[in-house]
Amino acid sequence: MRALTWQGLTDVAVTEVPDPVLQDPTDAVVRVTSTAICGSDLHLYNVLGAYMTQGDVLGHEFMGIVEQVGSGVQNLAVGDRVVVPFNISCGHCWMCSRGLFAQCETTQNVDQGTGASLFGFSSLYGAVPGGQAEMVRVPHADFGPVKVDHGLADERVLYLSDILPTAWQGVEYAAVPDGGTLAVMGLGPVGQLAVRVAKHKGLRVIGVDLVPERLEAARRHGAEIVDLTEMKDVGQAVRDVTDGRGADGVLDAVGMEAHGSPVLGAAVSVAKRLPGPIARKAIETAGVDRLAALHGSIDAVRRGGTVSISGVYGGMADPMPMMELFDKGVQLRMGQCHVRRWTDELNALVSQEADVLDLEGLATHRVSLDEAPEMYKTFNDKADGCLKVVMTP
Template identity: 70%
Template sequence: MKALTWHGIEDVRISDVPDPKIANPTDAIVRVTSTAICGSDLHLYGVLAPYLEPGDILGHEFMGIVEQVGPEVATLAEGDRVVVPFNISCGRCWMCQRGLFAQCETTQNTDAGKGASLFGYTSLYGAVPGGQAEYVRVPHADFGPIQIPRERPDERLLYLSDILPTAWQAVEYADVNGNDTLAVLGLGPVGQLAVRSALHRGVGRVIGVDLVPDRIELARRHGAEVLDASDTDVVQALRDLTEGRGPDAVIDAVGMEAHGNAVSEKVINATRRLPKPLARGAIEHFGIDRLAALHTAIAAVRRGGTLSISGVYGGMADPMPMMELFDKGLTIRMGQCHVRRWSDELLDIVSADADVLGLEGLATHRAPLADAPDLYRLFQEKRDQCLKVVLRP
């Protein structure tokens, strides 16, 4: 089969690889009909190179048709249409019983000190072949895959795999209501869906912040107030809009890709090019992130407010303003999305007649899987107003 494989820093290729096979009785084989490039995939394209091997299959946002099921999969049958959550969870362990599916103890990567395994996401998270491929082996298919209606187009449903529940969880963690103001830092795909989710849930006021003009305008069109961070003191502007206090909650939907710190940029670029053993040690013990967005969120949120972090961070030596965090009495919630915790509620929303979250119009670029290498670079460089890429194997 054809698959998108990693071969080095900013080097991904379409390769011929062996077709996946049933390995365990709870596996399924899914023929992929749509897969997407996620902002998190850009971390693999560059920063997390030390945890990848040439030939690793990337991608964790995908959906398709069940082609084969293992003997212990009673919940699916051949021909079922499914969306597959990016994190792999068993649904039965101590963590899963508490809705903490991203920490599943059955697929947890204890040797690496990490949570549940993820599709297409490095040796830190199980080195499970990903979904930017024609076919995928889906472990724990007796629990994970979400059965979806046949009459809705793929792009109404595809984002249930990651970015929609990630945005929904970010708003849930922000703990805001109709009387509150929520700021969303970063208006990439997750930030856009966080804006739409917050407004759909009745949050009183939503302010989106970004540097990219087309992303700012898109959030405005969907009902958010907006700030352009390229020519604005974001912290002061947010305070000015909220009687000097700051928003009740701030979502950081940017993560380690934030701009604004030339020193950390140089350190990260140097680290990722070290020999793998040295690079892994540097990341695991001394790694830092670009923290401009996170520090902005901490400074902007009101005293006693909530900081919700959906952007991915990977540093182990990040300098944090602990005095400010403590003095302001902030609540902080973060982490990988527990997709199956929100999937039933979200499936009801996206299956309705009206596309209330504008999912069918989110993708800016649609292309065959063969074009994936070029689109990775386009997405990374934010050219051609690229917001979301959907690929069809």
């Protein structure tokens, strides 16, 4: 079958790989009908190449039709239409029983010191072949896949795999009181959905970015805008419109590759080009992230408020403003999304007749899988107004 594979830093290609087969009784094989490029995929394209092997199949946002099921899968049948959460969880271990599906102890990568395995996301998270492919083997299919209505457009339900529950969890973690103010740092796909989710929940939303098309998209969905090309001090900009206090909650939807951190950015650029074993050692002992979005979030939140972090960070030696955090009494919540914790509620929401979150209007580029290498570059460069790419194998 054809799949998008990692070949090196900023180098991906569609190649022929073996067809997936059932390996365990709780496996299924899904024929992919739609798959998307996520901002987290760009971390593998750029920074985390040290954890990739040439030929790894990429992608963790996908949906499709069940082609085969193992003998231990009673909840699915051939022909079912499913969305597959990006984290692989068993549904019954100690962590899963507490709704912490991204920390599943059955698929946890103890040798790497990381949480549950993820589709298409490097040796850090199990090196499980991903969903930017014609077919995918889905472990723990007796729990993970979410059945969806055959009558809904793919783009109405595809984002249940990752970015919609990630945005939903990010807003929930921000703990904004009813009628309060949420600032969203970064208006990529997760940030855009966070704006829509927060407005759906009745919150006031301030969106922060520097890409004109992304600012305009957030404005269309009800956000007040802070344009970083005009206002460099994001904390002051947010305080100016919140009676001098700051936002009740701030959602960092950017992560490790934020703009505005030239010194740390230079360190990241050097580290990612080191030979694999040396790069891994550097990341795991002295790795730093670009921190402009996170530090801006801490500045912009009010005293006693909450910073919710959905953007991925990977540094082990990041400098943090601990005096400010302590003095302001800031609460921090973060982590990989516990997708299945939210999917029942979200599936019901997106299955309504009205597309209340305008999910079908999120993608700016709809292409074939063959165009994936070009689209990775376009998305990475924020070129051509690219906000979200959906691909058909």
